[in-house]
Amino acid sequence: MAYVTSVGLVRVDRNYYKSPRDLAFEAASKAIEDVKLDTIDYVIVTSSLTYLQASQFDLAAYIARELGVNVRSAFTVEAGENSGLAGVEVALNLIRSHAAERILLVGVDKLTEYISNRTYKMIQAIYDTESDAVYNVGHAGPMALLMRLYMDRYGVDRETLAHWPVMMHTHGKENPYAMLRFKVTPDKVVNAMPIAEPITLLDAYPLGDGAAAVLLSSEDQGGDHLAKLSEVYSSIGFQSIALRDDPLSFEAVGQIAREAGLNPEDIDVAEIHDSFTITGILLLEELGFAPRGKAAEMVAEGAFTKGGSGPLVNASGGLKARGHPKGATGVYMLAEVAMQLAGTFPGIRADSPRKGIAVGVNAHGSSARLAFLEAL
Template sequence: MREVAVIGIGMTKWGECWQKSLRDLFVEASLRAMDDAGLSQIESLYVGCMSGGLFNGQEHVGPLMADYLGAGPIPAVRVESACASGGVAFRQAYMEVASGMSDIVLAGGVEKMTDVDGSEATYALGTAADQEYESFHGITFPGLYALIAKVYMKKYGITNQDLASVAVKNHAHGVKNPNAQFQRAITVEEVLQSSMVADPLHLLDCSPITDGAAAVILCPMEKAKSLSKKKPVKILGSGHATDSIALHDRKQLEVFASATIAAKKAFSQAKIGIESVNLVEVHDCFSIAEICALESMGFFAPGQAGKAASQGLTALGGKLPVNVSGGLKSKGHPVGATGIAQIIELVEQLRGEAGQRQVANARIGLAQNMGGTAASSVVHILEAC
């Protein structure tokens, strides 16, 4: 297997992009990534997109994007793994380059979620759960994570304030991210006063409905310097694992076994220990998700991540900066694009180009992207070169 680098990154401004279509968003992000790398042609394309069908009535997204990108008759495929679609698209691109099959591969992600109303969006996202034995009964994604939160809170005694602190922290980070949907700070009180979505999760505990796209260019490490002027960022490790589709089939609702296994695989490939990681982007689709993901990957002992945000441990400048991009919470969560945007944040940080969000001396970053109630988890570890 060849070593692989990320040499180009690009994303759109995330938010409610009323004037932009699914294809507009993806092509805009892709062109930015190609411009960033200084390349005009790619050999292959992966598009992370959860539900072009339900959000936009558009399947067969791979060729659509290759066509509108003017990339010619290259292989192009949509990768679907619910909210992990982007992370898995990145892994597919990584494997294609690592295998020697292609040299220049674009991995992108996109979701255009505002073409349907709120209840239809809730339905579309709900299709990532077990359609016949979870969604059929009216449970939603906020609802499923609320079930996890309820169990975690009872087991470890954390409060609604502790949950809210995760959102507050990520919004504070998002203020510094020009591409974030919500570049505004919030307070614990605002979170607790926001409307209840699924007890105990308030609206501001939840990531928003977002339009957006993100794209990165991968190439073999050995060709990175000759292909691009940009400082390459090396992929040290990649792990991907799955778990039961239904949350109720788990013995411990608050443990994301897929994240545990994916992280273990990524660390094993990277040949580094968890203490080497300088910053982490985790899938904080809900405040409780960040807590459980951090514990499941081993960054905190069980029960210890619950108060990490309240204690300032995971803020920029803290012991382990988590979601300095603003996370899904503040940056937004166009589901198929999220996993790619996490990679982009790591690349910016490891290049030292993250501006006000820059984590000092960042050398190694980890991104964890998940689908469903962690029925899919994909973990990547990147290193500055």
């Protein structure tokens, strides 16, 4: 295990003024400003778009060099939308194997560096570029196919599904690091501009820029910490929804939930991947937070907001409202869950939470990761 010692977040936004390296610098500086450090063993940068956008190789070394701290090693981890938690997994294992005492994890990505159609082309590469993404499926297409399947199979209507983004915006409104800080109504979600029918603009994560940093320490490091990072579970899934016997099953998520022995009643807070409304809904069900076909109804009943019957889910506003700067998202999640457990999250807070999880996937679940955290 390892400790989450400190975090540094940049508000997700259309940040035209800063480059990916500027954003990474800002988040990393915040994370280490209050911690006295001589040496950081590893700087692990998680990013999936920066190489394309800034035409920069060895990004982590360039970012690390600017921190003004002695850094032994730096490298970049890429796992698409799941890059952030992949970085967490690597960091935890380095600390656990005593290869490192202190690791600074920096997630960064920008989605507004280019005009939207070019960005859509880049980010559709989260899907298999040798099958589904040979076509112009866009960033939302395959998930839209799943949303329609889900609605038909379980007889869930469009309006009920709209309660997910409604909840995310309600949560995000209280989070100073969230990109979208306004409330929406189900009606607004349903009637928003279509992105990939039946997905509307308000079902989809916004295109925004962000960076998040987390300092992880080994057990031997004294001082104050925010939370304990106990374990990261990881699995990989099919290359395409077309290969699954049930296209709606995120088998990689189910796998890690089983491995973790996840019992929803034990979890107080969760940050889960909700690139689109349907992703959030399917993850809730795959994690066992809701029976199949019932997640949207439970969301509408307030089960996953403060005071609800289930865990507090996505108090940050989720990918939907906090934002989803790809490679940075998992690092945001880790920071948010750690702050919840430490009682320092600057938004909606769970009451004395003990256990929290951060769950990420790439695309339709080509990979999945679950980070398990505990209060100190």
